[in-house]
Amino acid sequence: xxxxxxxxxxxxxxxxxxxxxxxxxxxxxxxxxxxxxxxxxxxxxxxxxxxxxxxxxxxxxxxxxxxxxxxxxxxxxxxxxxxxxxxxxxxxxxxxxxxxxxxxxxxxxxxxxxxxxxxxxxxxxxxxxxxxxxxxxxxxxxxxxxxxxxxxx
Amino acid sequence: xxxxxxxxxxxxxxxxxxxxxxxxxxxxxxxxxxxxxxxxxxxxxxxxxxxxxxxxxxxxxxxxxxxxxxxxxxxxxxxxxxxxxxxxxxxxxxxxxxxxxxxxxxxxxxxxxxxxxxxxxxxxxxxxxxxxxxxxxxxxxxxxxxxxxxxxxxxxxxxxxxxxxxxxxxxxxxxxxxxxxxxxxxxxxxxxxxxxxxxxxxxxxxxxxxxxxxxxxxxxxxxxxxxxxxxxxxxxxxxxxxxxxxxxxxxxxxxxxxxxxxxxxxxxxxxxxxxxxxxxxxxxxxxxxxxxxxxxxxxxxxxxxxxxxxxxxxxxxxxxxxxxxxxxxxxxxxxxxxxxxxxxxxxxxxxxxxxxxxxxxxxxxxxxxxxxxxxxxxxxxxxxxxxxxxxxxxxxxxxxxxxxxxxxxxxxxxxxxxxxxxxxxxxxxxxxxxxxxxxxxxxxxxxxxxxxxxxxxxxxxxxxxxxxxxxxxxxxxxxxxxxxxxxxxxxxxxxxxxxxxxxxxxxxxxxxxxxxxxxxxxxxxxxxxxxxxxxxxxxxxxxxxxxxxxxxxxxxxxxxxxxxxxxxxxxxxxxxxxxxxxxxxxxxxxxxxxxxxxxxxxxxxxxxxxxxxxxxxxxxxxxxxxxxxxxxxxxxxxxxxxxxxxxxxxxxxxxxxxxxxxxxxxxxxxxxxxxxxxxxxxxxxxxxxxxxxxxxxxxxxxxxxxxxxxxxxxxxxxxxxxxxxxxxxx
Numbered sequence: 019x020x021x022x023x024x025x026x027x028x029x030x031x032x033x034x035x036x037x038x039x040x041x042x043x044x045x046x047x048x049x050x051x052x053x054x055x056x057x058x059x060x061x062x063x064x065x066x067x068x069x070x071x072x073x074x075x076x077x078x079x080x081x082x083x084x085x086x087x088x089x090x091x092x093x094x095x096x097x098x099x100x101x102x103x104x105x106x107x108x109x110x111x112x113x114x115x116x117x118x119x120x121x122x123x124x125x126x127x128x129x130x131x132x133x134x135x136x137x138x139x140x141x142x143x144x145x146x147x148x149x150x151x152x153x154x155x156x157x158x159x160x161x162x163x164x165x166x167x168x169x170x171x
Numbered sequence: 172x173x174x175x176x177x178x179x180x181x182x183x184x185x186x187x188x189x190x191x192x193x194x195x196x197x198x199x200x201x202x203x204x205x206x207x208x209x210x211x212x213x214x215x216x217x218x219x220x221x222x223x224x225x226x227x228x229x230x231x232x233x234x235x236x237x238x239x240x241x242x243x244x245x246x247x248x249x250x251x252x253x254x255x256x257x258x259x260x261x262x263x264x265x266x267x268x269x270x271x272x273x274x275x276x277x278x279x280x281x282x283x284x285x286x287x288x289x290x291x292x293x294x295x296x297x298x299x300x301x302x303x304x305x306x307x308x309x310x311x312x313x314x315x316x317x318x319x320x321x322x323x324x325x326x327x328x329x330x331x332x333x334x335x336x337x338x339x340x341x342x343x344x345x346x347x348x349x350x351x352x353x354x355x356x357x358x359x360x361x362x363x364x365x366x367x368x369x370x371x372x373x374x375x376x377x378x379x380x381x382x383x384x385x386x387x388x389x390x391x392x393x394x395x396x397x398x399x400x401x402x403x404x405x406x407x408x409x410x411x412x413x414x415x416x417x418x419x420x421x422x423x424x425x426x427x428x429x430x431x432x433x434x435x436x437x438x439x440x441x442x443x444x445x446x447x448x449x450x451x452x453x454x455x456x457x458x459x460x461x462x463x464x465x466x467x468x469x470x471x472x473x474x475x476x477x478x479x480x481x482x483x484x485x486x487x488x489x490x491x492x493x494x495x496x497x498x499x500x501x502x503x504x505x506x507x508x509x510x511x512x513x514x515x516x517x518x519x520x521x522x523x524x525x526x527x528x529x530x531x532x533x534x535x536x537x538x539x540x541x542x543x544x545x546x547x548x549x550x551x552x553x554x555x556x557x558x559x560x561x562x563x564x565x566x567x568x569x570x571x572x573x574x575x576x577x578x579x580x581x582x583x584x585x586x587x588x589x590x591x592x593x594x595x596x597x598x599x600x601x602x603x604x605x606x607x608x609x610x611x612x613x614x615x616x617x618x619x620x621x622x623x624x625x626x627x628x629x630x631x632x633x634x635x636x637x638x639x640x641x642x643x644x645x646x647x648x649x650x651x652x653x654x655x656x657x658x659x660x661x662x663x664x665x666x667x668x669x670x671x672x673x674x675x676x677x678x679x680x681x682x683x684x685x686x687x688x689x690x691x692x693x694x695x696x697x698x699x700x701x702x703x704x705x706x707x708x709x710x711x712x713x714x715x716x717x718x719x720x721x722x723x724x725x726x727x728x729x730x731x732x733x734x735x736x737x738x739x740x741x742x743x744x745x746x747x748x749x750x751x752x753x754x755x756x757x758x759x760x761x762x763x764x765x766x767x768x769x770x771x772x773x774x775x776x777x778x779x780x781x782x783x784x785x786x787x788x789x790x791x792x793x794x795x796x797x798x799x800x801x802x803x804x805x806x807x808x809x810x811x812x813x814x815x816x817x818x819x820x821x822x823x824x825x826x827x828x829x830x831x832x833x834x835x836x837x838x839x840x841x842x843x844x845x846x847x848x849x850x851x852x853x854x855x856x857x858x859x860x861x862x863x864x865x866x867x868x869x870x871x872x873x874x875x876x877x878x879x880x881x882x883x884x885x886x887x888x889x890x891x892x893x894x895x896x897x898x899x900x901x
Contacts, residue, residue, distance in 0.1 A: 029686065031690045031693075031694070032686065032689075032690070035689075035690070035693045035694075038697065113683075113685045113686045113689065134685075134686075134689055135689070136685065136688050136689045136692055136721070136722055136725030136726070136729075137692060137722060137725075138689075138692055138693035138695075138696035138697070139696065141689070141693060
């Protein structure tokens with residue numbers, strides 16, 4: 019089974035557009051949706067409401083930069099600092115062109131930094147490319163989680 | 172005020188003028204022990220010691236009333252040798268000195284004092300100038316005493332006397348406006364005048380009467396007669412008087428703020444004595460004059476200081492309106508030199524020198540300023556520069572006096588004022604160059620004929636008030652300079668804060684403004700896709716406009732962000748091969764403009780430029796894309812890229828045959844959001860050329876444009892060549 023994609027997005031419109039884009043990319047992976055950085059870490063560390071989830075890491079984390087509570091950079095930092103999570107591919111998916119954000123993300127070990135294009139067509143292409151690369155082409159680290167596709171809202 | 176070498180007056184200074192051991196013969200003296208009242212000595216002109224003791228028995232001195240250091244007090248009168256004598260007493264050390272002098276008629280005893288109080292005092296208070304005051308005093312003194320000539324004169328800083336007022340009977344020489352050299356009144360005589368305010372010599376041809384000891388008493392030889400009116404005066408002075416032809420004299424001191432300011436000097440061709448009461452009146456007149464002189468000088472000083480204070484305030488206010496740099500001091504509007512009645516002024520900042528008015532050459536001003544800084548004084552002042560500074564002689568005659576203040580000694584910041592040489596003709600009352608005769612004994616000068624001296628190398632003296640004013644200016648300038656430094660530091664902090672805010676603003680623009688644009692564009696796309704067959708043509712068109720607008724807004728936000736980032740990010744310059752750069756960009760543009768016929772011409776070889784590769788690429792792409800954009804509709808479009816150069820350095824020129832522009836708009840071309848064409852004709856955000864300009868100028872280069880409507884345009888830029896040393900990226 020394919021590993022899920024963890025989508026961390028607080029903006030409902032971006033969330034919907036991203037899901038449409040993922041749908042159009044025809045990826046078979048399940049997409050796990052969390053709405054802030056704290057929930058993302060809970061999911062990854064199997065804490066809080068995610069205590070009972072099955073073991074295993076997602077194929078890729080699509081991480082928004084600006085998030086309530088714990089922001090994207092902090093989530094990234096935490097992931098890279100945690101044994102067992104360190105190897106998860108993380109893609110920063112953001113509206114920010116800001117150089118310092120890009121720089122900081124790479125310093126913290128992001129795998130890719132994608133500025134969401136304004137044009138929807140390009141946005142769909144970008145998401146599809148990401149999904150295909152990280153969830154399909156990329157050889158996942160050992161110990162992958164195999165689940166069916168479902169949604170968490 | 173004289174450059175004359177004065178003779179050695181050591182002999183005068185050594186003369187025992189306070190302890191002559193003798194008196195003048197017109198009165199008699201007895202000296203008692205202050206404690207016991209025992210007779211110690213008496214003048215040799217008493218008939219006998221018994222006569223002395225009889226006089227003492229008649230009119231005993233009241234020891235208790237006599238305070239040391241004050242002049243004689245009247246203790247009564249008594250007949251001696253068939254005449255009424257006034258008896259006075261004063262205390263000197265542990266002695267009481269009694270003096271007996273022939274008195275005037277009893278009826279007139281109070282008249283002189285009354286005249287001073289009732290008649291002279293109002294005249295003095297009415298005098299509004301120093302000259303008027305001195306003239307009134309000379310006139311009244313002459314009237315009061317009946318001397319043939321009365322002079323009022325003032326000592327200058329060097330001790331020379333200058334006659335300010337004179338009243339003389341016919342037959343007397345006039346000394347009005349003349350000067351008496353300092354040697355006429357030696358230092359120790361001046362000191363005696365300072366403490367004892369009156370001296371009368373009734374007849375210069377007298378034979379001194381020695382003091383003799385009473386039987387069994389100690390020798391009175393060393394007795395200090397400073398306050399005794401009968402004190403025998405220096406034989407030199409008597410000779411001086413005889414030379415002058417004036418056997419009778421009286422001198423009354425004018426003392427201002429404890430300093431001997433001048434003398435009221437009276438002379439007569441005939442021997443002439445003055446009663447004790449008249450003497451007291453004269454002494455009081457002297458005191459009144461002293462007070463008035465001091466008041467007048469104070470008033471003048473205060474008025475000068477006030478006026479100068481106002482001018483300093485105006486000057487500082489004008490300075491404060493400028494950027495506060497010291498150079499502004501010499502701007503004509505401030506008329507700095509007029510502040511101190513100088514003919515020129517200069518501001519020296521280390522090796523820079525700015526001047527206004529008449530000044531020495533900047534080279535010498537700088538040299539002088541540095542010498543002044545070396546003295547380590549806040550204020551330097553001289554009216555005789557050649558004496559003070561070795562280089563001063565060369566500056567004559569345009570500069571003989573200098574007033575200067577140091578604003579900063581560390582930085583050698585000095586403000587200077589200059590005054591020209593003022594050749595003074597001094598009218599001396601006789602040649603003041605006394606000579607020592609071979610006999611060794613000093614003699615006073617014989618000639619009192621007018622003698623003129625020319626004094627060179629001097630300027631008019633700087634007034635105390637002027638010195639105070641420049642000191643005040645100095646304080647204000649230091650405060651101003653410090654304040655500017657603080658303001659600059661404040662600006663830097665403020666600038667840093669604004670930059671931070673701008674960054675935060677850019678961040679908001681980049682993130683929070685892009686997102687809604689993206690959403691609008693995205694959802695409109697979804698609606699268009701999902702309902703393609705349900706929408707009528709009009710709705711379809713409207714939604715297309717919404718999509719285009721959102722898309723354009725998104726581009727605008729991106730462009731704005733690029734522009735702001737260009738101002739903030741540091742340059743990482745290096746050598747860039749413009750040929751390769753242009754080739755790549757042309758390929759990229761050809762790819763994007765398939766279907767159009769564009770004739771590209773690259774007139775190589777293109778130069779190697781010293782620039783940040785990424786930013787230069789942005790700039791050149793903008794220029795090439797502009798050429799592509801504005802040649803739309805031309806068939807064929809022609810775009811030429813050529814090397815160019817100016818004295819500043821190498822660069823590129825891009826020429827097209829597009830729509831061009833009227834040259835009157837060339838200034839607007841590079842402004843942010845300046846567009847010269849309608850939006851539907853040519854797309855774009857209007858920020859591209861602003862970016863180009865910003866990039867080129869950040870590299871220290873220049874950018875230009877030439878155009879002609881419907882004929883095409885040329886855009887060019889040059890950048891400075893690579894520095895010889897690698898520059899640090901900021």
